[in-house]
Amino acid sequence: MAGSIERVEQAATAAGLQIAVRRMGASTRTAEEAAAQCGCTVGQIVKSLVFQGERSSRLYLFLVSGANQLDLAKAAALTGEPLVRADPRHVRDETGFAIGGVAPIGHRIAIAAFADDALLQYDRVWAAAGAHDAVFAAEPAALFKAANASTADLAR
Numbered sequence: 001m002a003g004s005i006e007r008v009e010q011a012a013t014a015a016g017l018q019i020a021v022r023r024m025g026a027s028t029r030t031a032e033e034a035a036a037q038c039g040c041t042v043g044q045i046v047k048s049l050v051f052q053g054e055r056s057s058r059l060y061l062f063l064v065s066g067a068n069q070l071d072l073a074k075a076a077a078l079t080g081e082p083l084v085r086a087d088p089r090h091v092r093d094e095t096g097f098a099i100g101g102v103a104p105i106g107h108r109i110a111i112a113a114f115a116d117d118a119l120l121q122y123d124r125v126w127a128a129a130g131a132h133d134a135v136f137a138a139e140p141a142a143l144f145k146a147a148n149a150s151t152a153d154l155a156r
Contacts (some may be wrong), residue, residue, distance in 0.1 A: 004098075004103070008103045008134075009129075010132045011105040014148060017143065017145075019101040019129075019138060020136060020137075022134070024135060025133060028128065029068075029100035029101075032132060034066065037135070038135060040134050043065050043118070043119075043122065044124065045125070046063050046064070047066055047141055048062075048102040049062045050102060051070075051084065052083065052111050053081045053083060054081055054082040054085040056075050059076070060079050061102075061107070063114070063143075063149055064116040065118045067115060067118070069155065070154055071156035074112070079112070094108065096130075101129075101132050113147045114154060115152070119144075
């Protein structure tokens with residue numbers, strides 16, 4: 001079975017998204033850490049947030065600008081059910097990614113994804129690549145397409 005970074009690279013290739021994964025040598029777990037390591041603004045960081053449906057237990061992925069907080073009411077309206085933060089072990093078991101390294105692509109399961117339209121204002125955004133210090137850059141619309149993410153206003 002491929003490792004998490006390799007799954008991200010394979011998913012990008014399969015989606016026609018050309019990426020170069022960079023290992024930063026320091027943590028990129030938070031948007032602020034990632035922005036400092038990538039030399040970009042916090043807004044250009046893609047936070048990959050996983051929430052769980054309160055009724056269905058289904059996992060949902062929200063790609064949110066590092067400058068924004070996810071509005072749970074807006075997110076719940078998109079999923080059709082109330083949401084709770086997913087247990088980190090459940091996220092890892094299902095997606096193959098640990099919290100802090102959850103990528104927008106390369107999940108072990110099919111996961112419904114929604115992307116913050118605020119990210120579209122940037123020419124390039126940076127996302128986690130499957131490890132706490134691994135990132136890649138992409139054009140936002142191409143990344144959303146690769147993640148099969150619906151675009152919406154997700155910011156609080």
